[in-house]
Amino acid sequence: MQWKKALWYKNHIHGPVCTICNVPQIDDTLHKLITSGARAIDECPYPDRVLPLIYTIYHDSTTRGAAQAHFKTRWPTDIEFARWLIAPPIAPSRTNTMRVFLWFIETRWFQ
Numbered sequence: 001m002q003w004k005k006a007l008w009y010k011n012h013i014h015g016p017v018c019t020i021c022n023v024p025q026i027d028d029t030l031h032k033l034i035t036s037g038a039r040a041i042d043e044c045p046y047p048d049r050v051l052p053l054i055y056t057i058y059h060d061s062t063t064r065g066a067a068q069a070h071f072k073t074r075w076p077t078d079i080e081f082a083r084w085l086i087a088p089p090i091a092p093s094r095t096n097t098m099r100v101f102l103w104f105i106e107t108r109w110f111q
């Protein structure tokens with residue numbers, strides 16, 4: 001997925017983030033901490049879950065419209081969406097990717 005390569009978080013802004021699934025490395029209950037010196041691809045427990053959902057949210061026009069309205073922003077292209085995901089985050093989430101993920105789970109998942 002070429003789009004995924006645009007998702008580069010800044011450690012001094014976002015803290016450590018798994019490079020495979022983009023889940024913040026806060027503690028083992030949220031996401032197993034990647035062992036120092038290990039490759040994230042070998043230890044990430046969610047390699048094909050978060051980012052495919054985030055990408056699908058963008059590409060479903062109804063869901064994207066609802067997300068844009070909720071976050072009071074516009075994402076004309078998927079690259080601009082990626083830039084917003086890695087921008088300084090909306091508190092209390094450590095990344096905007098997690099804000100979108102949690103918004104979707106809270107408002108859409110069980111609808």
Ligand SMILES: [Zn+2]
Nearest residue numbers: 018020021044
């Ligand atoms: Zn991961």
